[in-house]
Amino acid sequence: MAGYIGKIENFDDGIEQWTSYTERLEQYFAVNEINNEKRVPALLSLIGGKTYALLRNLTTPDKPKDKSYDDIVKVLKEHLSPAPLVIAERFRFHKRDQKSGESINEYVAQIRKFSEYCNFPDLNDTLRDRLVCGLKSEQTQKKLLSVQALTLEKAMQISVAMETATKDALELQGKQQESAVYKVKSQKPKVNSYQQKLITCYRCNKQGHKADTCRFKDQTCLKCKKKGHIQAACRSKMIKRNVHSLNADDSQNDEFGFTQCLRTKIHRKETMM
Known part of the structure; x- marks a missing residue:
């Protein structure tokens, strides 16, 4: 079907549900202006060999091409996506709490998905209740419970705002701690001129400079024959005495x-x- 807008892959129940596939298929037919007469041939050509073989078994002794588009969709839906039990779906919905690391928007998207087959009479109110009850942040829960006439939209706005504020605060604290650690590490102990004069170099036994800057650091001692000091500062004679x-x-x-x-x-x- 070259020359058409978009692309529809073969149906794969490991990737998406049949209802989702048919929804995309409807949009493909609409954008490419495929009329009702061509819908069945287009559907049978797009679903792939595996799904076509299943459909052929389900419609025996009739051939799939002799069925209407709506009949084919219905037969495959009843087999691939049977209607779930409402009580089981509602149980899964009410047990779904926000997971660690899951954002507010991600959590709301998940509970919306879980509510698909729950048949709630007032979906928005139920989603609002599940959002408030399932939040990990007790601070956000307390805030939402104090709001009069709370709607799902308002609950999401408050939750996202507090979530963002918490992230910004933690990020700011982290930067401040890193800055403090860097400042402490970068600070070096200061030695005044008086203390500098009192330092005695072990290489030459004189004051006023450090051993690493002593001009005798590469000198060989005439007493002990070791490198790094002169005879006047040699400690070997002290040990011998x-x-x-x-x-x-x-x-x-x-x-x-x-x-x-x-x-x-x-x-x-x-x-x-």
């Missing part, structure tokens, strides 16, 4: 202990005599 001092103290302690022991023995012998 401490070790020598400890050894001297140990020897003095040993000598004192020996003298004490000798005096004790002499005192015992004099007592026994």
